[in-house]
Amino acid sequence: MAWQIAAVYVGTVVGAGFATGKEIVEFFTQYGVFGTIGVFISGGLFAWSGARMMMMARALRASSYKQLNDYLFGKTASSMITIIMTIMIVGVTSVMLSGAGALFEEQLGLSKQVGIAFTICLVFAVMLYDVKGLFAVNVLIVPMMLLFSFFLFGKLMLGEKWCNISFFPHYSWRAFFSPFSYTAFNLAMAQTVLVPLAVEAEDEQAVRWGAWLGGILLTLILLSSHIILLSFPHVLRYDIPMAKIVQTFFAYFYWLYLLVIYGEIFTSIVGGVFGLKRQFRTFGSLFFLIVLFVILYLISLFRYGSLLSFLYPIFGYISLLFLLLLMCRKIPRL
16 A cells, blocks of 8 residues: 555656656756755655655545645635645646647657647546546556666666766756755645545555655656756757657667656646546536546647746745645644
8 A cells, every 4th residue: 555655646746847857957957966956855855745744634634635725724824725726736737738748749740639638538537437547557657667767877877978967057046945846846736636545545654654655766766867867968958858868868768768758747647637626526527527628628738848847936936835834734633
């Protein structure tokens, strides 16, 4: 059970921006050595804060992220915060859906609309199985991502082509805030999945260890991907830089890695839709999914890279208050 929770944690965070490399470049790689320090800070926060959030949700018996927000922000402010976070989750899930379309367009030479429509159909099928579908998708795809990420890192080290940080002279005050805003943003988004998951799990220790294991795995993937991206001088030019690196250095694994990237994008879309479905469970499931997919489709038609670069940093700063309160509030006694 702990591994299943860890896989869902990793699969929810490792979305379009993370798996494609765009998000890592935005928050870490462009800052060079300062970005590497930021990776360790972010990883530690993922492990500790993720476990804290899940144990807090479990103590509150929170069936949705609004109930967790009620405790963190107070009931007066919670409604507005929940609305903002819901808008953020819809926006981020749309970015991921746009990333799936960008993958089809940029790497496969197919229409972006074809990629988006195909992805929506797959997500809809998984949602029919609810929690079982969520577990099944992540337990299958996350190990593939781990193995492939570590394999690329190992090959790059053996080839002595890694860590060309001279290509990334962009240091600023944002480098200091990036690991905090990145973690805050991803935890705020992941709560849609992790909160109900923590409450529904039977074994409390599995929840705790699953959160810590998920945080550690996220740190390892983030670090290896960051170092790989540092080794490629033109990553800022591409919407999907990791795919370009594989195509350049490891062409014989290119199609397999595209499949892995798509799988990670897919798991995060599933997580976002699952969380929104749980939050609005008062509506008919089928009707709600149809309306939600129409909204996601319309937003995802915007260019993926532009959406990510504009929305993610803003969402990160908004989520900082969430992370601060998560650290400060005491976990209620059962």
